[in-house]
Amino acid sequence: xxxxxxxxxxxxxxxxxxxxxxxxxxxxxxxxxxxxxxxxxxxxxxxxxxxxxxxxxxxxxxxxxxxxxxxxxxxxxxxxxxxxxxxxxxxxxxxxxxxxxxxxxxxxxxxxxxxxxxxxxxxxxxxxxxxxxxxxxxxxxxxxxxxxxxxxxxxxxxxxxxxxxxxxxxxxxxxxxxxxxxxxxxxxxxxxxxxxxxxxxxxxxxxxxxxxxxxxxxxxxxxxxxxxxxxxxxxxxxxxxxxxxxxxxxxxxxxxxxxxxxxxxxxxxxxxxxxxxxxxxxxxxxxxxxxxxxxxxxxxxxxxxxxxxxxxxxxxxxxxxxxxx
Amino acid sequence: xxxxxxxxxxxxxxxxxxxxxxxxxxxxxxxxxxxxxxxxxxxxxxxxxxxxxxxxxxxxxxxxxxxxxxxxxxxxxxxxxxxxxxxxxxxxxxxxxxxxxxxxxxxxxxxxxxxxxxxxxxxxxxxxxxxxxxxxxxxxxxxxxxxxxxxxxxxxxxxxxxxxxxxxxxxxxxxxxxxxxxxxxxxxxxxxxxxxxxxxxxxxxxxxxxxxxxxxxxxxxxxxxxxxxxxxxxxxxxxxxxxxxxxxxxxxxxxxxxxxxxxxxxxxxxxxxxxxxxxxxxxxxxxxxxxxxxxxxxxxxxxxxxxxxxxxxxxxxxxxxxxxxxxxxxxxxxxxxxxxxxxxxxxxxxxxxxxxxxxxxxxxxxxxxxxxxxxxxxxxxxxxxxxxxxxxxxxxxxxxxxxxxxxxxxxxxxxxxxxxxxxxxxxxxxxxxxxxxxxxxxxxxxx
Numbered sequence: 171x172x173x174x175x176x177x178x179x180x181x182x183x184x185x186x187x188x189x190x191x192x193x194x195x196x197x198x199x200x201x202x203x204x205x206x207x208x209x210x211x212x213x214x215x216x217x218x219x220x221x222x223x224x225x226x227x228x229x230x231x232x233x234x235x236x237x238x239x240x241x242x243x244x245x246x247x248x249x250x251x252x253x254x255x256x257x258x259x260x261x262x263x264x265x266x267x268x269x270x271x272x273x274x275x276x277x278x279x280x281x282x283x284x285x286x287x288x289x290x291x292x293x294x295x296x297x298x299x300x301x302x303x304x305x306x307x308x309x310x311x312x313x314x315x316x317x318x319x320x321x322x323x324x325x326x327x328x329x330x331x332x333x334x335x336x337x338x339x340x341x342x343x344x345x346x347x348x349x350x351x352x353x354x355x356x357x358x359x360x361x362x363x364x365x366x367x368x369x370x371x372x373x374x375x376x377x378x379x380x381x382x383x384x385x386x387x388x389x390x391x392x393x394x395x396x397x398x399x400x401x402x403x404x405x406x407x408x409x410x411x412x413x414x415x416x417x418x419x420x421x422x423x424x425x426x427x428x429x430x431x432x433x434x435x436x437x438x439x440x441x442x443x444x445x446x447x448x449x450x451x452x453x454x455x456x457x458x459x460x461x462x463x464x465x466x467x468x469x470x471x472x473x474x475x476x477x478x479x480x481x482x483x484x485x486x487x488x489x490x491x492x493x494x495x
Numbered sequence: 496x497x498x499x500x501x502x503x504x505x506x507x508x509x510x511x512x513x514x515x516x517x518x519x520x521x522x523x524x525x526x527x528x529x530x531x532x533x534x535x536x537x538x539x540x541x542x543x544x545x546x547x548x549x550x551x552x553x554x555x556x557x558x559x560x561x562x563x564x565x566x567x568x569x570x571x572x573x574x575x576x577x578x579x580x581x582x583x584x585x586x587x588x589x590x591x592x593x594x595x596x597x598x599x600x601x602x603x604x605x606x607x608x609x610x611x612x613x614x615x616x617x618x619x620x621x622x623x624x625x626x627x628x629x630x631x632x633x634x635x636x637x638x639x640x641x642x643x644x645x646x647x648x649x650x651x652x653x654x655x656x657x658x659x660x661x662x663x664x665x666x667x668x669x670x671x672x673x674x675x676x677x678x679x680x681x682x683x684x685x686x687x688x689x690x691x692x693x694x695x696x697x698x699x700x701x702x703x704x705x706x707x708x709x710x711x712x713x714x715x716x717x718x719x720x721x722x723x724x725x726x727x728x729x730x731x732x733x734x735x736x737x738x739x740x741x742x743x744x745x746x747x748x749x750x751x752x753x754x755x756x757x758x759x760x761x762x763x764x765x766x767x768x769x770x771x772x773x774x775x776x777x778x779x780x781x782x783x784x785x786x787x788x789x790x791x792x793x794x795x796x797x798x799x800x801x802x803x804x805x806x807x808x809x810x811x812x813x814x815x816x817x818x819x820x821x822x823x824x825x826x827x828x829x830x831x832x833x834x835x836x837x838x839x840x841x842x843x844x845x846x847x848x849x850x851x852x853x854x855x856x857x858x859x860x861x862x863x864x865x866x867x868x869x870x871x872x873x874x875x876x877x878x879x880x881x882x883x884x885x886x887x888x889x890x891x892x893x894x895x896x897x898x899x900x901x902x903x904x905x906x907x908x909x910x911x912x913x914x915x916x917x918x919x920x921x922x923x924x925x926x927x928x929x930x931x932x933x934x935x936x937x938x939x940x941x942x
Contacts, residue, residue: 188759196771201778209778322928326865326921328872330892331913338899436766436877452877455770463771470764478762 171486178482182475186259189471193464194255203230203250206460210267228267228461229253254464263465268457272465276447282352283434283446285362290369291431294377295424297370302381306389307408317378324375332372333441340364350442365442369435384419388412418489425484429473433466497558497569499795501722501802505556508729528933536675538929543679544922548717555718558791569791573718577711579695583618585706588898591907592634592697594620619698637696638689645688649681701907703894713911715886720919723802723871723881724864730806735813736856740848742814743821744840753818757811765808766877772804773879794882801874801881805867813859820852854934861930865923872916888912 207224208216225231230250237248257264263272305314341349347364388394389412397407434448443449447466454462498506519525532538555573574581588597595613602614615626623629690710693699700709742753760768776797780787787793824830825848833843874880875889883890895908 184755185759185762188755189763192759192763193771196775200775201782205778205782209781322924323921326917326924327913328869328888328892328916328920330872330876330889330896331909334892334896334899334909342899430764433764437873440877451767451770455774456878458774458777460774463767463774467763467767467771470767471762474762474764 174486175479175483178479182479185475186468186472189468190255190259193258193467194251197460197464198234198250198254206230209458229264254461258465258468263469264461266454266461267459272462275450275462276465276469279445279447279450280432281446282358282444283439283448284431285358286365286369286438286442286444286446287431287434289362289366290373290435291424291427293366294370294373295420298374298377298381299420301374301378302385303408303413305378305382306385306412307404309386309389321375321379324372325379326375327372329372329437332368333437336364336368336371337441340367350444352442352444361442361444365438365444369438381416381420384416385412388416418485421488422481422484425480426474426477428480429476430470432473433470497560499558499569499792500799501726501795502556502558504726504729504799505553505722508725511729531933532929534672535929535933536672537925538933539672539676540679541922541925541929543676543683544918545926547683548919548922549721551714552718552721555715567789569789573714577714580708580711583708585616585618585698585702586614587702587704587706588905589616589619589698589702589706591699591701592619592630593701594623594626594630597905616698619702620696622696634693634697637693641689641692642685644692645685646681648688649684653677700911701905703891703908704898709891709908709911712886712891712908713888713915716888716891716912716915717919719798719881719885719887720868720871720916722798723805724867724923726799726802727805727809727867728860728863730803731810731813732856732860734806735810735817736849736852738810739814739817740821740844740852743818744825744844744848746822750818753814757814760808761811766874766879768808769801769804769874770877770879772807773801776800776804790884794885797882798885801871805870809863809867813856816855816859817852820855821848824848824851854936858927858931858934861923861927865920865927868916868920868923872912888916 203225204221207221207230211220211224222231232248232250232253235249235251254264261273263276266272266275301317305317308314337349340346341364347360349364350361352358352361385408389408394407394411397411398404402410432447433451434444434446436448436452438444439446439448440452450462451466453459454466532542551573554576555571557572558569559571560567560569586596589595590597593616595615598613599611600614602610602612604610615621620626620630620633623633690699694708694710698708698710700713703709703712738753738757742750780793780797787796830843830847833847871880871887872889872892875887876893880889881887891908891912895905895912898905898908
């Protein structure tokens with residue numbers, strides 16, 4: 171087992187290196203640091219001097235890959251690639267273009283993101299599975315048909331409308347919960363209800379449809395027919411036979427996204443002004459803070475790779491048919 | 496005539512579709528699922544709605560410069576049809592079918608006294624002398640007139656077809672699906688006639704903050720949505736098909752390299768990759784202003800870049816599916832037989848593998864369309880979508896969401912964007928379901 175995990179872990183290293191090189195190319199080769207400086211300082215009347223100052227301030231005043239002027243190993247270390255990109259591999263995120271420590275910011279903001287994303291995922295999972303099971307139980311009836319139509323309709327509405335509509339009706343008209351904001355500790359709960367509710371609701375359409383297909387695939391298998399032939403009721407077969415087997419793809423699907431929950435949801439957090447990583451990213455995009463965007467891109471892919479690793483492990487734990495090979 | 500980049504790609508797309516249609520004519524294995532779609536009422540209804548949107552999008556994709564225009568403004572055929580909507584701006588917000596502005600203003604009356612009242616609109620309901628009493632009868636009358644116009648047009652066409660078609664072709668009019676389709680066409684045409692007729696006198700969806708007609712904005716946004724939904728797939732398909740088939744067919748190091756590439760790309764959260772790329776495009780455009788002469792060219796380039804980036808981030812899913820399917824197919828007897836007979840590998844790929852994975856490609860294209868249209872709105876909201884100056888539903892929502900806090904609330908921009916987007920995405924989703932049912936071999940049989 172541990173050998174398998176180590177091998178999977180080693181396999182993920184080239185992936186992270188690939189991501190690192192890709193972001194480097196995207197951020198420094200497509201546009202030179204000079205271009206970025208000009209963009210940040212405003213377009214017109216930028217002197218060479220002010221560009222040089224900006225670059226020096228942010229540490230972009232060294233060559234990209236190879237420093238000819240330096241001595242010894244500094245030929246490699248005194249470069250943008252080494253200082254800005256290799257550092258990411260060691261989780262040294264550096265400082266943002268506005269001078270803040272990115273690593274500290276990320277630590278501080280990961281929790282609020284998780285506070286929204288984790289309940290959304292869990293409640294959503296529960297609700298979706300319940301509805302999907304119900305549709306499978308009443309399959310080939312008008313109830314299922316109506317449910318499917320409702321799912322397609324729910325799927326066709328942009329998540330933006332769910333948020334705006336929810337904020338308007340629950341927050342403004344009914345005044346049940348605050349429209350947006352965040353607080354520390356337990357006081358945060360009243361701010362979290364609405365985003366979680368909307369998050370769950372906007373995922374129902376596609377979620378229920380997806381889980382329904384998973385359940386239906388299982389329902390038609392031979393062992394379920396045997397269970398029915400034994401005389402089990404439809405509910406018993408569903409809960410005792412279909413559900414546990416269909417849980418395998420569902421659980422592994424959930425495990426992939428678990429680490430990514432830290433990243434939060436971009437639009438949710440910015441609509442409800444929750445100080446998580448999602449709104450952090452949006453602010454960075456809007457203020458064109460390349461250092462933060464670069465750090466978030468890397469962090470996101472690290473979390474995804476961890477998710478893949480966890481999926482592989484969970485497969486071997488949940489599904490006895492999968493061998494460690 | 497001016498051909499923008501996205502226009503050119505749309506023309507290419509149409510040519511490709513036509514060529515495919517000609518190529519697939521009379522091929523039995525394609526006919527069967529197509530007929531299945533043709534018999535499905537929901538499928539045909541949503542197809543009609545989609546075609547209606549496509550028609551508007553195509554009208555909006557023929558650009559030219561008006562000969563007598565001094566400003567050298569590039570307009571499209573649709574703009575030409577909608578000239579009154581385009582030019583009749585108001586001062587600021589006004590509600591749908593309103594005759595007065597949204598907010599009170601100080602106005603000078605004829606006798607020199609000042610009055611604090613809602614000023615009349617410059618355009619909406621201008622022809623009415625006493626809007627309070629005349630407005631509703633006038634709206635009803637104009638709507639009825641427009642409906643009648645559209646209804647008589649489509650009725651005339653139906654009669655014409657009934658008269659001209661030979662007896663054996665009358666099944667196009669007689670079957671139960673055909674009747675549904677004609678009803679939908681009838682409804683769409685008469686209602687759009689009514690809308691067009693009414694919008695010549697009123698702002699039927701109101702006006703936005705700078706007084707632009709919201710109906711016009713929503714209609715113009717159709718093209719943006721369609722372009723993102725279709726061109727992205729056009730860009731993504733070659734990559735996904737070539738890489739997917741090669742990886743599955745040759746296995747070995749080719750497979751390793753291609754798998755590495757798509758896992759790497761996949762491991763970056765797509766929103767962040769899109770954000771990073773769009774930021775870079777912005778920097779590039781800001782530093783090369785000379786290449787982007789007019790606003791419309793710049794907006795168009797940005798739209799194209801967005802499609803390109805969305806394509807790069809979204810080909811991995813299809814590629815993985817195709818690889819798995821090819822892995823299965825290359826072990827099939829007929830492929831083994833072809834190999835044993837000494838058929839060249841390129842020929843095997845083209846003749847035996849490619850046609851047999853096409854149903855996956857088709858299904859994923861239709862499935863992706865609606866999610867791409869929805870993604871555009873979200874991306875525009877985060878400011879990494881289309882250019883802020885171009886018309887799109889995302890931009891409309893983005894501009895309108897703060898207006899919900901006003902008193903009385905300004906709801907019409909959101910409603911218009913919602914209605915149009917919902918209609919397009921719902922039709923696309925329903926159609927995708929029908930296509931999937933028809934083309935997926937695992938589902939064949941359960942109609």
